[in-house]
Amino acid sequence: MSEYKYNRVFLIVMDSVGIGEAPDAADFNDIGANTLGHIAEHMNGLHMPHMAQLGLGLIGDIKGVEKTEHPLAYYGKMQEASNGKDTMTGHWEIMGLYIEKPFKVFPEGFPDELLQELERRSGRKIIGNKPASGTAILDELGKEHMETGALIVYTSADSVLQIAAHEDVVPLDELYSICETARELTLDPKYMVGRIIARPFVGEPGSFKRTPNRHDYALKPFGRTVMNGMKDSGLDVISIGKISDIYDGEGITSSRRTVSNMDGMDKVIETLGEEFTGLSFANLVDFDALYGHRRDPEGYGKALEEFDARLPEVFEKMKEDDLLIITADHGNDPVHHGTDHTREYVPLLVYSKKHKHTEQLPLADTFADIGATIADNFRTEKPEYGKSFLSRLQ
Structure with a gap:
């Protein structure tokens, strides 16, 4: 028997893939934003059969993504608690930190x-x-x-x-x-x-x-994250893509750079074939950098479909005691005004081959529920924020 419920956790952040305006969207000038919904409308339907199987269509209305009766994953959505909608804020919150003062962006240049x-x-x-x-x-x-x-x-x-x-x-x-x-x-x-x-x-x-x-x-994270606790306990924390940059290397045991989403998926699939105990944490930035900010719904939609097409390789290589978590860090609706991120809910899909049944997870009021769940699984230092949903996973 393994020491942990899940020996390896694979966390994939689809950078900027929001799923509808957050309750406080008005404070961020983002009323009506819906990254996934609007892309699907623009594409006259998104072809994402594997994400649909996991339960994506049950989280929100996404044209072309069916609402399956038998989702393979636990599914739900999360609301950001921190006061910001940027990459660092979203990722730091996922790992248990709360950011009160948002990082600033300078679309008009610096003062x-x-x-x-x-x-x-x-x-x-x-x-x-x-x-x-x-x-x-x-x-x-x-x-x-x-x-x-x-x-x-x-x-x-x-x-x-x-x-x-x-x-x-x-x-x-x-x-x-x-x-x-x-x-x-x-x-x-x-x-x-x-x-x-x-x-x-x-x-x-x-x-x-x-x-x-x-x-x-x-900037180093303003406090300890779940990854610091894992590293200190001798567990592996593998960064894929810009994760290491986002946390300034804090709590990371090995880092793999990527040049694209598909390269990122290659690296995730590589780590699936390796022996380790701990976390493989990937960020797929193209959604945000190449398509969201450039307001290119067509390119964004194709990138989502390409990501979906790689999931069977992930499922195939997963072991019985692996856990896959797919989420996002903010929105970036490519049909919204301006070129900035959008304040949205993010999807949460949690899959393992050992799960006997699945259900909707309660709405998370912070992204930190993910970090809390990972810490709970590995019995490492609990983050200050977030509630673990580990016991719900059966």
Whole structure:
């Protein structure tokens, strides 16, 4: 007999796959948001037979996703308790933390007073200051940067401040030092930036190339997460995709980078074939980064169908005492106004080959119920927030 009810837990976060406006959507200007529902309408029906089998269609009305009478998984939805709708907030809450002050995003660029102070302390002018793709902004401003030595500052749809500089113009040590200054300045609650990124590049105008000398200045989680307790107890915590970045490496025992959703699924399937005891935690970011923010419901729908098509490989490799949890971290409705995340419920599907029957789980009032359940299963330190649903799983 195994020491734990489930020896291995496979947690997959479908980044931004919300399932309808949360009760407090109005506070976030997100009334009417429904990521899955609106994509399905746009596609004239989503073809996700395996998610349907698990019970996805029973959580909400999704055109094309049938409401099965015999779901393979326990199913339900979760409401975010924290005051934010970004990736870090959602993920930190999943692992038992509660974020009262949201990380800020800067769709109009950063405030003048912040950049003026950064200019004063770095002794360099700043150009850019807008959301942009890293390669596009080099094409646009790289030449000016080389001529003037001004720093290229830009952001994305996430809570990040990125500083790009040519390695021959701003030596790496200087760039890193400027980023450390930016990190220090943006800890001020009025800025609350999740991550500073040094983005060095080389080459000539027209053929600039980013180098591997990127450096991230993240925030460590403000408290211990369920993963810290697991690692301290000698269990495995495997990060797949950007999980390690989101928690700044805290509580993680091994990390695997991914280049796409499908690569992420390859890595999940690889870990299914490995011997370990603990958690495999994957984030599939393409839904959010490539389709949600870009307001591309067609691309988003196809990506959901591609994800669904990989699930049989997961089921096939699962052992009797494995647990699969599929959820999301926020919404990002590609037919909603703007380009930002949306405040939504997220789906919760919980599957194991050993389950004898399944049912609807009560509405979770925090994402932390997942972390609490994982901690309960491995008998590790309980998070401050969240209620375990382990005893319901039969």
